[in-house]
Amino acid sequence: MSFKIGFIFFLIILVASIGLVGFWNWREMAFSKEDVRLEILGPREVEMAEKIEYTVKIRNESRISLEDVELIFEYPAHSLPKAGNPIRVTKQLEDIHPGEERSFSFSARLFGKKNETKIAQAFLLFRPKDLQAVFESSTTFTTLIKNVPIVFEFDLPSRTEAPRLLDFSLNYFSNSVWPLLDLGIKIFYPVGFEFLESRPTALEETEWNIGLLNQGQGGRINIKGRLVGEPRETKIFKAQLGQWQQGRFVVLKEIFQGVEIIKPFLHIFQQVNQSPKLIANPGKLLHYEIFFKNLGQTILRDLFLVVRLEGELFDYYTLNPGNGRATEDNRVVIWDHTIMPKLRTLLPLTQGKVEFWITVKDDPVPQIINPTIRNRVSIAGIEQEFENKINSKIKIEQMAFFEDEAFRNFGPVPPKVGETTTYTIVWRAKNYYNKVKNVKIRAVLPEQVELTNKIFPEQGFNLTFDSITRELVWSLDSLDPGAPEQVITFQIGFTPDDFQKNQSPEIIGQVKISGEDTWTKQTIKASDDSINTSLPDDPFITEEMGIVQ
Secondary structure (H helix, E strand, O other): OHHHHHHHHHHHHHHHHHHHHHHHHHHHHHOOHHHEEEEEEOOOEEEOOOEEEEEEEEEEOOOOOEEEEEEEEEOOOOEEEOOOOOOEEEEEEOOEOOOOEEEEEEEEEEOOOOOOEEEEEEEEEEEEOOOOOOEEEEEEEEEEEEEOOEEEEEEOOOEEEOOEEEEEEEEEEEOOOOOEEEEEEEEEOOOOEEEEEEEOOOEOOOEEEEEEEOOOOEEEEEEEEEEOOOOOOEEEEEEEEEEEEOOEEEEEEEEEEEEEEEOOOEEEEEEEOOEOOOOEOOOOEEEEEEEEEEOOOOOEEOOEEEEEEEOOOEEEEEEEOOOOEEOOOOOEEEEEOOOOHHHHEEOOOOEEEEEEEEEEOOOOOOOOOOOEEEEEEEEOOEEEEEEEEEOOEEEEEEEEEOOOOOOOOOOOOOOOOOOOEEEEEEEEEEEEOOOEEEEEEEEEOOOOEEEEEEEEOOOOOEEEEEOOOOEEEEEEEEEOOOOOOEEEEEEEEEOOOHHHOOOOOEEEOOEEEEEEEOOOOOEEEEEEOOEEOOOOOOOOOOOHHHOOO
């Protein structure tokens, strides 16, 4: 009897379990995630940086409530979400009941190039009530950037001769109502272009940081280089204006311009002091020889040649125009066909020459860094610019004193044979125009002179003495242009020999300074005179007081 009751109880449990499993299977089969509608609404076309709003709609069209609901919204790449929002937003939602609809808004500004598509994405994770399975729905929305309110263009000739200097610019201007932050410009040069300089200065010759650009603001980048190529060859220049976002350069505008290389009919070249690429020294007289050659098959007649001089280090008062005519300010020299036969008639494959002279300023001009001098030559509608770098101007001054508080010199004045008299030597080093590195200041001490090991300042100066060569060397890592002069003071002791009696012997030889100019890559030098016991810089010592007794 008990067995029969137990068997009946087992059957009841089995039937109930089968029914329960069947019920859950029926509920799961009765639910379809297609009944949960997820969509993104927004503008199909926008202007770059325009504020837009996405609306994400969720509608539960099933007969089952949705629990553990999570909405994930991803803004398009390189967009600027509403202040404080990350690029990926996650929201935990309350239960969504059958027939219920929810809406959520997300604002942003989109950045990118014209005709670039931007895709927003939405994901919905949820679990139907009384079910264990988690479902996911997703959707996307695409927006086209129809316009970028930035003017970005080349100012570049479409045709040019080669080889020649090419001077062009990149112009930019913002019409965007929204301030554009962290902007930059990149340029890609064609093969055959040699970068020379730019204003403002480029990073690695190809990049410029623009920073903030408000509506109505703009600027210009001037680039100078040398272009070479074969006639009929086209050189393509490419530039990008973009925004730096988390270390990545997002391109907003991209432009291209081709330059066709044409065969020149007139070749212009020049020499300065018989060098095609002279690097000039301050105070140097420059002899310019400008040559022009007819490369065509046609006779050129009644020509004018004009030279325009540019540069703060030209001493315009020293201009000698030769047989040319100078303007009143001495900045332009003109030659015409009434003066020169070659300008009157230039036969095919023949050349002519004009020449003039001008000096580079010797006295330092303050606040000039990495100077150049330029001259533009124009003839028969062709213009070519030539440029010469200027070496830095370094100066070394050597002085000697007996009456000096630094070391309190001692000994007889006038000096006496066999007795030691000490003197204070001062070296002053100064630099203008360009940074100079690996600087050495040298002088030789006579046999009768020794260092006393008194130096001021005592630390931070590298002063060495070679007892064999008797050369004294002061070494400096560098001299910056326009920086305060470097000064070192040291004491020497002079003990005259018999043969120096009734003389004013030398106590230190000529001082020489040398270093490497980082702008011109040349070694530059300067010097100052040797000094004897008459001490010309010491107002308390007369010539008679310098004669050895």
